[in-house]
Amino acid sequence: xxxxxxINTSRIVTLLLLAAVFVVMLVGNMLTDKCADDFLYTYSxxxxxxxxxxxxxxxxxxxxxxxxxGRLIAHAFVQIFENLPKTVFNVINAAVFxxxxxLLYRLCRGKETNNLFLLTLFSAVWVFExxxxxxxxxxxxxxxxxxxxxxxxxxxxxxxxxxEGRKNLLQDGNVFIKALFALGAVCMGAYxxxxxxxxxxxxxxxxxxxxxxxxxxxxxxxxxxxIFAVVGYACMVFAPAERSNKxxxxxxxxxxxxxxxxxxxxxxxxxxLIAFVILLFAALALRADKKRLLLSAVFACGAMGAGLxxxxxxxxxxxxxxxxxxxxxxxxxxxxLALSETEKAHMACLxxxxxxxxxxxxxxxFGIQDMYLMHEAVQENIQTIEEKKALGExxxxxxxxxxxxxxxxxxxxxxxxxxxDHFANANMAKYYGVERIYAEQEx
Numbered sequence: 001x002x003x004x005x006x007i008n009t010s011r012i013v014t015l016l017l018l019a020a021v022f023v024v025m026l027v028g029n030m031l032t033d034k035c036a037d038d039f040l041y042t043y044s045x046x047x048x049x050x051x052x053x054x055x056x057x058x059x060x061x062x063x064x065x066x067x068x069x070g071r072l073i074a075h076a077f078v079q080i081f082e083n084l085p086k087t088v089f090n091v092i093n094a095a096v097f098x099x100x101x102x103l104l105y106r107l108c109r110g111k112e113t114n115n116l117f118l119l120t121l122f123s124a125v126w127v128f129e130x131x132x133x134x135x136x137x138x139x140x141x142x143x144x145x146x147x148x149x150x151x152x153x154x155x156x157x158x159x160x161x162x163x164e165g166r167k168n169l170l171q172d173g174n175v176f177i178k179a180l181f182a183l184g185a186v187c188m189g190a191y192x193x194x195x196x197x198x199x200x201x202x203x204x205x206x207x208x209x210x211x212x213x214x215x216x217x218x219x220x221x222x223x224x225x226x227i228f229a230v231v232g233y234a235c236m237v238f239a240p241a242e243r244s245n246k247x248x249x250x251x252x253x254x255x256x257x258x259x260x261x262x263x264x265x266x267x268x269x270x271x272x273l274i275a276f277v278i279l280l281f282a283a284l285a286l287r288a289d290k291k292r293l294l295l296s297a298v299f300a301c302g303a304m305g306a307g308l309x310x311x312x313x314x315x316x317x318x319x320x321x322x323x324x325x326x327x328x329x330x331x332x333x334x335x336x337l338a339l340s341e342t343e344k345a346h347m348a349c350l351x352x353x354x355x356x357x358x359x360x361x362x363x364x365x366f367g368i369q370d371m372y373l374m375h376e377a378v379q380e381n382i383q384t385i386e387e388k389k390a391l392g393e394x395x396x397x398x399x400x401x402x403x404x405x406x407x408x409x410x411x412x413x414x415x416x417x418x419x420x421d422h423f424a425n426a427n428m429a430k431y432y433g434v435e436r437i438y439a440e441q442e443x
Contacts, residue, residue, distance in 0.1 A: 007115065009114070010115065011113060014113060014115055014118065018101070018102065018118075021101060021122055022094050022095060022097075022098045023094075024368075025093070025094035025098065026090060026091065026094040027368060028094075028136070028137045028367070029090035029093050030090050031137075031368070031372055031374075031375040032133065032137040032371065032375070032409045033378045034139070035409060035410050035413055036413045038082060038138070038140050039424075039428050039431045040423065040427045041075065041078045041082050042079075042082045042431060043430070044059060045060045045061075045064045045067055045068065046063040051080070057076060057079055057080065060079060061076055064241070065239045065240060065241055066239075066240045068241050069239065069242055070190075070236040070237060070238070070239025070241060070242045071144065071191070071192065071193075071236060072190070072239075073187060073190055073191050074143050074191055074192060075143070077147060078140050078143045078144070081139055081143065082139065086139075089139055093136075093137075093146070096147055097136055100146065100149040100153065101118070101121060101122055103150065104125075104153060104329075104330055105117070105121055106153075106157060107153060107156060107157060107299075107330055108121070108330050108333040109333075109337060114337075116354075116357070117337065117353065119357050119360075120336075120353040120357055123356045124332070126360055126363060126367075127363050129322055129326065130265070130268055130318045130322065130406065131317070131318045131321065131411075132367070132407050133367075133405075133406055133407045133408045133410075134317075134318075134319040134412075134413065135319050137371070138409035138413070141319055144192060145192065145195075145319055145323070146322075147191075148191045148195045148196065148323075149326065151184060151196075152192075152195045152196060152198075152199040152323075154184065155184065155185055155229065156199055156202060156203065158170045159203045159207070160206065160295070162210055162219070162222065163206045163209055163210055163214070163291075164291065165216075169221075170219045170225070171219045173221070181221070182225050182228045183228075185225045185228040185232065186229065186231060187232060188229055189228070189232025189234075189235075190232035193236065193237060193309065193313075194305075194307070194309050194310060194323050195306055196229070196232070197233060197306065197309055198302040198303070198306035198309075198324075199302070200226060200229045200233060201301070201302055201305045202301070203226050204226060205298045207222055209294060213294070255311055255312075258311045258312070258316070262307055262308060262310055262311050265307060265316065265320070265321045265324075266307055266321075266324070268318065269321055272325060272328040272329055272332055273328060275332045276300060276328055276331055276332050279332055279335035279339065282339055283335050283338055286345055287342075288335075288342055292335070292338035296332075296334040296338070299327050299328070299330045299331035299334065300327070300331040302327045303323075303325075303326075303328040306323040306324045306327060307323075317412070318406075318412060336349050337349075363407075366405065366407070367405055367407025367408075370403055370405045370408045373401075373403075374403045374408045374410055378410075378415075382432075384396070385437075388434075389432070389433065393434075394434050395434070395435055395437075395438070396436070397437075397439075397440050398438070400415055400439050416428070416437065416438075416439035417439060420437060420439075425438075425439070
């Protein structure tokens with residue numbers, strides 16, 4: 001038993017686990033090819049040419065703000081990496097996922113080392129996060145949804161520490177660190193509509209808990225950082241393109257329709273919702289640490305807010321549920337840790353963590369296999385394009401392979417349409433230097 005405890009608290013084992021996560025994610029990135037918006041973002045929104053300089057990137061993002069949306073930071077990253085060798089993105093994106101996992105772990109656990117919990121977190125994200133491939137492997141999706149987690153979690157970490165009464169930069173940082181954090185808060189607010197909004201909402205809740213539940217003074221830096229984050233968020237959501245293209249309006253019928261879609265998305269992540277309800281009642285019944293319960297409740301409120309905000313949006317793909325799912329997984333993890341510290345529930349929590357980890361040994365190979373088969377099919381199509389181009393053909397027909405799981409980024413993305421003038425076909429044709437690409441749907 002002492003040996004197992006030593007392994008569970010070993011920093012070396014932690015590094016090995018993170019290295020394994022990095023390798024798995026690197027393989028997934030290597031097996032994910034360009035798709036859909038990837039071809040579009042290769043070219044400038046200002047002049048339709050590849051983005052090769054900083055000035056071209058700035059011109060493109062200026063046009064993007066008027067034609068697409070206000071997510072300029074995320075899509076600037078997309079355009080940068082679309083014009084670099086894919087290997088560069090593969091390595092960086094795998095590292096970003098590992099860093100995001102570390103930050104999520106710190107938000108739930110703090111400084112204590114618990115390797116089983118770290119593996120449980122990774123397993124839960126792999127198994128339960130909706131649209132996993134689009135969020136974590138697709139270049140356009142990753143720069144938007146995965147990369148948004150880094151500024152959001154870094155923004156939340158000092159507020160969590162403030163609430164827990166631990167040392168934090170909001171109180172103890174020097175002037176330069178506080179100024180840097182405020183600047184980062186602006187960027188965080190301007191990054192992604194639902195996760196950035198949820199992070200701001202959660203920070204406000206933590207401030208209220210500190211002031212009224214803990215009866216402690218709130219440092220001015222905390223208030224200022226929230227204000228700066230709100231300014232960044234306003235710059236994003238009030239961009240010209242957002243006002244004209246993305247607003248869902250405020251008619252009752254439209255809101256009810258969108259709310260129905262949001263409810264459906266929450267239903268897709270019902271395992272983590274059911275787990276939260278069960279763990280919460282168990283924690284209340286066993287009188288687990290009240291502070292941990294409130295911490296979990298804040299994450300749950302943030303998760304609900306990150307999902308419900310899309311009631312105001314016309315476009316709501318399943319990958320948008322990544323933020324609510326992650327925040328609910330964090331809420332579940334906090335409750336699981338609180339229960340594991342009670343004598344009556346310790347063994348049950350250990351069994352639950354083990355079961356979640358064991359599920360990874362099925363779903364991880366399954367996902368990698370699906371990505372590999374899709375990658376092979378896409379590479380065959382690329383080879384077909386090159387061969388027919390060499391023969392002088394300008395109009396090409398390609399089969400449309402069908403992925404089997406959410407781990408493949410092509411799942412529920414339109415690789416090719418029956419309409420050769422569809423944006424997916426047109427942008428792919430432009431990228432590969434042909435006139436038209438037709439889709440031959442596989443049975």
